[in-house]
Amino acid sequence: MIIMGKLAQSTIKYLIEADFSAEGVVEKPDVIGAIFGQTEGLLGVDLDLRELQRTGRIGRIDVNISTSKGKTKGKIEIPSSLDGSETALIAAAIETIERIGPCESDIKIRGVKDIRALKRDYVVDRAKRILKKIMEEEMPETAKLTENIKESVRAAEVVTYNNLVAGPEVDKADEVIVVEGRADVVNLLKNGIKNVVAMGGATIPSQIIDLCRQKTTTFFLDGDRGGDLILKEITQLTNIDFVARAPEGKEVEELTRKEIYSALREKIPFEHIFSDSRKDLSEENKKKIRNILQKMVGTKAAYLFDRNMKLLNKLPIKQFNLENKNLKDVEMVLIDSDINEEIINICENFNIRYLIGNSKDKEYKSKSVKIYSKEDF
Numbered sequence: 229m230i231i232m233g234k235l236a237q238s239t240i241k242y243l244i245e246a247d248f249s250a251e252g253v254v255e256k257p258d259v260i261g262a263i264f265g266q267t268e269g270l271l272g273v274d275l276d277l278r279e280l281q282r283t284g285r286i287g288r289i290d291v292n293i294s295t296s297k298g299k300t301k302g303k304i305e306i307p308s309s310l311d312g313s314e315t316a317l318i319a320a321a322i323e324t325i326e327r328i329g330p331c332e333s334d335i336k337i338r339g340v341k342d343i344r345a346l347k348r349d350y351v352v353d354r355a356k357r358i359l360k361k362i363m364e365e366e367m368p369e370t371a372k373l374t375e376n377i378k379e380s381v382r383a384a385e386v387v388t389y390n391n392l393v394a395g396p397e398v399d400k401a402d403e404v405i406v407v408e409g410r411a412d413v414v415n416l417l418k419n420g421i422k423n424v425v426a427m428g429g430a431t432i433p434s435q436i437i438d439l440c441r442q443k444t445t446t447f448f449l450d451g452d453r454g455g456d457l458i459l460k461e462i463t464q465l466t467n468i469d470f471v472a473r474a475p476e477g478k479e480v481e482e483l484t485r486k487e488i489y490s491a492l493r494e495k496i497p498f499e500h501i502f503s504d505s506r507k508d509l510s511e512e513n514k515k516k517i518r519n520i521l522q523k524m525v526g527t528k529a530a531y532l533f534d535r536n537m538k539l540l541n542k543l544p545i546k547q548f549n550l551e552n553k554n555l556k557d558v559e560m561v562l563i564d565s566d567i568n569e570e571i572i573n574i575c576e577n578f579n580i581r582y583l584i585g586n587s588k589d590k591e592y593k594s595k596s597v598k599i600y601s602k603e604d605f
Contacts, residue, residue, distance in 0.1 A: 240287065242315045243341040244306040246322055252331035254300045256291045257577065261550030262328045263289060263304070267321045275317060277435075278573070285309050286318070304335070305341075315340060326464075329551060386413055390435040395422035403444040405492070406436060406468075408458070411481035412448070419485045421492075430454060438468045446470040446495055450479040470495040509582075513537055517562065517584060518605045524564040533580075535559040550574055560584070572597055 248259065264277055280286040282326070287307035293302055304322070308315040317335045327333055368501060388400045393410045401423035407413060409426050415425045427436055439445065447462065449455035451474040470496040474480050475487060483491070509517070519533060530548040532540040532559065541554055544566050547556070555561075560582035562574065567585040575583050575597045582599045592599055 237580065239309040240307045240343050241310070242312070243343055244304075244309045244315065244319045244322070245337050245341065246304040246306075246319070246467065247338050248302055248304060248325075248328070248333055248335040250300040250328045250333040251333040252300065252329070252384070253298060253403075254293070254329045255553070255555070257550060257554065258329035259291045259293070259302070259304065260289055260577070261552075262325050265551055266325045266327070267318075267550065268531045270321050270324065271317055275314060275321075277318070278570070280310070280318075282569075294497070301332070303338075329553065350428075359554060361493075384415065386410070389425055390438075392425050392427040392428060392433070392435055397422040397427045401443070402516070403446070404438070404439060406445055406447045407456070407480050408450060409481070412479070413485065415481045416448075416488065419486070419488050424448075432456060432458070432461055432465055434452065434472050440466045440468050444469045446472055446492070448472045448480055448491065448495075450474050451476045451579075451594055466530045468498050471498055472496075514605055520562055521584070521602055521605065527564045529564050531559040531562040546576060550577055555580065565590060567599060567601065572599065578579060 236560050237586055267277055269276070277286060280491060281288075284532045285308070287309075290305040292303045297552050306318070306322070308318065310318070318498055321337050323337055328368070345468060385396070387394055387396050388396075393413050395413060395417050398404050402543055403423060405416065405421065405424045407416065407424055407426050408430070409428065413424050413426045416422075425436070425439065427433060427546055431442075445468045447468055449458055449459070451469065455473060459471065474483055474491060524531065528541055529541050530545050532555070537560070539557040540558060543552070543554070548561070548563065548571065550604075555574070558578060558580050561584070562582055563571065563583075563585045565571070567583065567588045569592065570581065571585070572592055572594055574580075576594060580597060582598050582600070584605075585602075587601045587603070588599065
């Protein structure tokens with residue numbers, strides 16, 4: 229059942245909808261930066277938006293913008309899995325924002341939709357139509373019911389596709405999911421995913437390479453070293469569209485339904501995963517970075533570079549934030565500061581590829597940012 233597209237997730241309870249206007253030209257990062265920056269500390273630690281989004285209790289903030297005659301208007305949508313009172317507090321906090329980027333602004337909450345109420349309306353309406361159909365038609369015979377059950381069971385069984393273990397919908401589907409082995413196929417079939425095919429081992433067979441040329445493919449791999457090795461092999465043999473990974477240390481065959489769908493929702497375009505390794509830092513650039521890091525000691529600054537290692541800007545580390553529009557076209561940032569999650573989140577928001585800082589107090593991971601410390605050079 230789909231009621232509101234991407235928002236019809238089991239965890240979403242409410243959808244905050246707001247309209248905003250700004251006395252100037254602003255962009256989406258400005259709006260998101262204002263929301264995080266100007267509500268920080270307003271409702272206490274428990275309702276800090278960054279933490280709520282990190283833990284999945286606040287979803288991805290969606291912003292639609294239109295600009296006319298030097299002014300900006302738009303709409304903001306914030307999905308929430310908090311309870312009603314907490315969601316109302318978040319909505320009220322959004323209205324306190326007075327500036328977006330450099331411009332004066334005004335934000336008004338248009339409403340807070342109860343997603344569960346929409347689902348209930350759908351259920352009631354659907355039930356009425358089902359009941360009407362039952363009353364208008366004869367109840368099916370027992371033999372017909374039995375045959376329908378058998379057909380459902382057969383449809384969920386493992387089949388063979390070009391000598392590979394697969395689900396029954398691989399041949400007709402435009403998009404397919406490639407997994408490592410038979411047990412992975414069985415687990416996905418049990419959870420309603422039938423456009424799945426197995427490689428049958430750690431080596432990618434020619435049938436899979438042909439399939440990648442014909443269809444949109446997502447490689448759904450185990451969260452272990454075996455999955456890492458398969459990714460490296462893919463780069464040498466073929467091009468695919470997306471990569472999904474099981475949680476670290478887990479295999480696809482043992483995932484729960486929730487873990488399977490979560491991993492597939494978070495699939496990453498293939499080119500994003502290997503864009504760093506395909507053009508990793510050259511020895512010349514590493515030497516240049518070492519020299520710059522030595523000169524930066526004590527400056528508490530951030531140095532911004534483009535993809536050609538050309539210096540774009542220098543700014544105080546305090547200005548390295550979501551509200552700074554100068555971060556838009558940055559490829560690499562060197563900071564005279566320790567690396568933390570907030571800095572990594574800023575880099576992810578502006579699609580910054582490389583982050584290099586003094587040290588890391590723990591091993592951070594990012595799907596889009598390659599993270600280094602001084603010790604790496």
